[in-house]
Amino acid sequence: MKNFEHSAYALLFMAIIGLLTGNWFAGACFGSAFFVGREHAQAEYRVIQKFYEGKRANMPWQGGFEPRGWDVKSILDFGLPIIVTTIALVIIALTNAK
Numbered sequence: 001m002k003n004f005e006h007s008a009y010a011l012l013f014m015a016i017i018g019l020l021t022g023n024w025f026a027g028a029c030f031g032s033a034f035f036v037g038r039e040h041a042q043a044e045y046r047v048i049q050k051f052y053e054g055k056r057a058n059m060p061w062q063g064g065f066e067p068r069g070w071d072v073k074s075i076l077d078f079g080l081p082i083i084v085t086t087i088a089l090v091i092i093a094l095t096n097a098k
Contacts, residue, residue: 009034017031
């Protein structure tokens with residue numbers, strides 16, 4: 001359920017920025033980027049805890065990109081906001097094109 005909560009917040013961020021500025025693309029980017037950054041940071045912390053003795057200094061620069069730091073839930077938390085905001089952006093673009 002948390003995955004859909006992230007998507008709802010991403011849409012909320014998109015709507016706020018889109019309504020305030022008229023730039024729906026910027027809203028979609030912000031809404032998605034917020035959760036992309038959040039999930040990447042959490043993947044780094046998981047990798048540090050499990051494989052690098054709990055010390056950031058022991059982790060290489062690409063540690064947050066290591067597949068072993070990601071699970072299905074974190075991939076969904078990362079990807080669903082991107083998908084949902086992209087779909088919303090396409091719908092907005094199509095309705096404004098008419």
